[in-house]
Amino acid sequence: MxxxxxxxxxxxxxxxxxxxxxxxxxxxxxxxxxxxxxxxxxxxxxxxxxxxxxxxxxxxxxxxxxxxxxxxxxxxxxxxxxxxxxxxxxxxxxxxxxxxxxxxxxxxxxxxxxxxxxxxxxxxxxxxxxxxxxxxxxxxxxxxxxxxxxxxxxxxxxxxxxxxxxxxxxxxxxxxxxxxxxxxxxxxxxxxxxxxxxxxxxxxxxxxxxxxxxxxxxxxxxxxxxxxxxxxxQHQNNVLGGSTDGWISKWRKRLKRFAQGKNRYILSKQAQEFIQLYGQDMSAQMYKDMNQFLDSHQKGVFSRIKYIWQSPFYRQSRMDNWIYKLVFILGKL
Structure with missing residues (x-):
C-alpha cells in the first residue's frame, strides 16, 4: 500500500x-x-x-x-x-x-x-x-x-x-x-x-x-x-529469529538440535496446552483435526505413517514439510 x-x-x-x-x-x-x-x-x-x-x-x-x-x-x-x-x-x-x-x-x-x-x-x-x-x-x-x-x-x-x-x-x-x-x-x-x-x-x-x-x-x-x-x-548475541546461514549450515544445526533432544516433543506439548485452553471454542472441524493429530502422534509407527499422508497440517516450504512428516513418523514431534 x-x-x-x-x-x-x-x-x-x-x-x-x-x-x-x-x-x-x-x-x-x-x-x-x-x-x-x-x-x-x-x-x-x-x-x-x-x-x-x-x-x-x-x-x-x-x-x-x-x-x-x-x-x-x-x-x-x-x-x-x-x-x-x-x-x-x-x-x-x-x-x-x-x-x-x-x-x-x-x-x-x-x-x-x-x-x-x-x-x-x-x-x-x-x-x-x-x-x-x-x-x-x-x-x-x-x-x-x-x-x-x-x-x-x-x-x-x-x-x-x-x-x-x-x-x-x-x-x-x-x-x-x-x-x-x-x-x-x-x-x-x-x-x-x-x-x-x-x-x-x-x-x-x-x-x-x-x-x-x-x-x-x-x-x-x-x-x-x-x-x-x-x-x-543480526549479531553474536541475537540468538533468536532469522539467520543468514547457508542451507547446509541451517540443516546441520537442525540435525544437531534434534540429536541433542532440544526439538523433541515441543510441538505436541504446545498443541496439548492450546487445546486444553481453547478447545471448547474451536470450530468442530479444527477440534477434530487437532485431536486426530495428537491421538495419531501417540499411536504406533504404522498408524503414524497412515495418518501423516492425509494430515491437513502443513509447513510453508516443501523441504520443511518432508521434515515434519519424518519427525512425526518417528514420534518425536
Missing amino acids: KKQEIFHTIQSLFGYKEGIILNRPSVQILLSTYNGAVYLEEQIESLLNQKDVDIQILIRDDGSTDSTVLKLNALKQQYPHQIILFPESNKGVIESFFNLIQRSSETFDYYAFCDQDDVWMPNKLVQAVSLLIEKEEGRPLMYCSATQMVSHRLEPLKVWPADIPKPLSFYNALIENVCVGCTMVINKEALQLVKKRIPTSLKNVIMHDWWIYLVVSSFGEVVFDPKPSILYR
Whole structure:
C-alpha cells in the first residue's frame, strides 16, 4: 500500500481536519529487554519516531546486568508519558513477554511486540494499522511482515522471510511459526483473547509470538505484509529469529538440535496446552483435526505413517514439510 493510501485509510476511520489526523490510532508497544544497552537508544528513538500514531512503550527488563536499566531510566525521565518501566528479575524471554501481555492496558487500539536491538522504519506501525483496518470486523486480527535483515552496523543483508506461499492459518500455525514476533501488531480483540487465557505452563509454549500466531489464526485472521517494516539486526548475541546461514549450515544445526533432544516433543506439548485452553471454542472441524493429530502422534509407527499422508497440517516450504512428516513418523514431534 502506498503512503498516500495509508494516510487516506487511517483518516477515514479516525477523522481528519485541516491537515491533522484527529484521534490518531494508539499503539502500546511491549518491549522485553535483557543486557541490550549497546543498541538501546537507537532502537527506542525509532519507536518514538513512528509517524501518525500515538504510542506508549511498556518495558519489562528481565534482570539485566549491564547498563540497560540505567539507560532505560534516563529515557523514562526524558519521555515520562511514553515510557513505562518495570525492572525485574530474570525469568526468560517467554515469561517476560507474557508478563507484559498481562500488564498491558486495554485502552489502546493496537498492540505491538518489540525486540531490544532492532530499528523500526518510521511507517512501521501506520502501515500495519492501515492493513488491519481493512479487515476490521470486531474479531481477532494480527499483522506481521517481512524483515530487512542487517548487520550490527545496519548494513543490508537480505529480506526474510522472503516468501510465504501458503495461507497463514491454524493448519500452518500448529506446526510452524512464520510470523516474526518483532513485526507483529494485534488489535484489541486479539489481545483480550490471549490475555484471558494465559497458558498454565509456559514450559509448553515454544515462544510467545508462535503462541499468538496460533491463537489468532484459530479465531481470527493473520495478515502478512511482504514489505519489510523493521531493520532486523543480526549479531553474536541475537540468538533468536532469522539467520543468514547457508542451507547446509541451517540443516546441520537442525540435525544437531534434534540429536541433542532440544526439538523433541515441543510441538505436541504446545498443541496439548492450546487445546486444553481453547478447545471448547474451536470450530468442530479444527477440534477434530487437532485431536486426530495428537491421538495419531501417540499411536504406533504404522498408524503414524497412515495418518501423516492425509494430515491437513502443513509447513510453508516443501523441504520443511518432508521434515515434519519424518519427525512425526518417528514420534518425536
